Amino acid sequence: MNTSRMAWTPSLLYAPSGVGSPRRNVVVLSDGTGTERTVSFAATLANARGGELILVSAAVRSSGTPLSLANGMLDERREMARRSLTTVDSSLNLQTRAAARVGRNYSTIAREASEEFSAGVVVVDESESMTTTAFGRSVATRVGGRVDCDVISVGGNHLSSDVSSILVPVAGGPHSGLAVDMARYIAEKYGAWIELLHVVPCSEDERAHADANRYITAASERLGEFSAVDEWILEADDATDAIVDQSQYYDVTVLGAPQKNRLREFVFGSTTADVRSSAYSTVVSVERPDRRDSLLENWL
Structure with a gap:
């Protein structure tokens, strides 16, 4: 960590x-x-x-x-x-x-x-x-x-009012910073812990893993003094399936929305709509129109 x-x-x-x-x-x-x-x-x-x-x-x-x-x-x-x-x-x-x-x-x-x-x-x-x-x-x-x-x-499909864990899949999307912020607000209110997750395709090289570390580090730093957080880089063939599968172990999943004006804008290999419809947890999707808030954009 x-x-x-x-x-x-x-x-x-x-x-x-x-x-x-x-x-x-x-x-x-x-x-x-x-x-x-x-x-x-x-x-x-x-x-x-x-x-x-x-x-x-x-x-x-x-x-x-x-x-x-x-x-x-x-x-x-x-x-x-x-x-x-x-x-x-x-x-x-x-x-x-x-x-x-x-x-x-x-x-x-x-x-x-x-x-x-x-x-x-x-x-x-x-x-x-x-x-x-x-x-x-x-x-x-x-x-x-x-x-x-x-x-x-x-x-999403999970309606429990109790929130003890939050999954935040992170990447370089335009709303990734806002997603981390929202996760912190919820975590502080409910006393929950946050899992920062980046999914790397199994076939990717060392550069992809280096980028994954940058995303996780930027998200971690965005959380500031919030300490109830774990970090995980997961290798999987399909990011959508991986996120949906992991969502069953968390109460809330927070995602940055796709870029606007794209029918099928990918969130590091998966779409927000796919995760929202299939996840086992409450799904919170965030968007800041016309104001980019990428993790790496602010971090660098």
């Missing part, structure tokens, strides 16, 4: 979207069973970086829905948002607000809510009701290319 750490400066890790932009944390909720988990992680993030926590309960309205019915949907969703606020840890010093919005799909609601509330980050509850496109693009992926703020999705 690498014990040489750089100083960790929270104000530099999560800069606002723009000069003078308020740090509002907008959470877009559906009616999925993972809502409480998403609210918990969003509140952890809001507590770490500051700013108001706004829960937006979203309802999809089909074309031609009568206005009276749409208003009824809003009332119902607003009450759901208020109930979700009661799950926020009372020990956190947070300003909170409940809201409801109706739109033609979840990604449109998320984009419009981001603009309306001048969001510094949008957190999307990727439940089963938030369906993906035929190309496997999640709601968060569709939102990420069209908003000027950080985008975080919370999904």
Whole structure:
């Protein structure tokens, strides 16, 4: 384990979207069973970086829905948002607000809510009701290319509220630094430990292993004084299968999102969508649109 750490400066890790932009944390909720988990992680993030926590309960309205019915949907969703606020840890010093919005799909609601509330980050509850496109693009992926703020999705198959371990597959993707930051926020809130993992194909040479060590070292240094961390370089034929297989031993897996405008952008050989759909753990995907935050870019 690498014990040489750089100083960790929270104000530099999560800069606002723009000069003078308020740090509002907008959470877009559906009616999925993972809502409480998403609210918990969003509140952890809001507590770490500051700013108001706004829960937006979203309802999809089909074309031609009568206005009276749409208003009824809003009332119902607003009450759901208020109930979700009661799950926020009372020990956190947070300003909170409940809201409801109706739109033609979840990604449109998320984009419009981001603009309306001048969001510094949008957190999307990727439940089963938030369906993906035929190309496997999640709601968060569709939102990420069209908003000027950080985008975080919370999904996966593990719904336990207990978090004792976090898997962070690391590489040189544009959002890898943000993924490490998010893992630390969650770990500090729940008293969890972090496993930094880089997957190297079995056929790769010494240079690939040297690069793997650089990624792991950069991620370790990004964690600053956080010490509950292990590091692992794993040889495997397929990175996706390796990450999915390892996810069963952790409560949360945190990944950087693919680069935008790519149908099949790889995360060191695997796609975020593949891991999200198959992992045994909660999957948190992070993205910082138009603002690269690569581990090696900042490290070098």
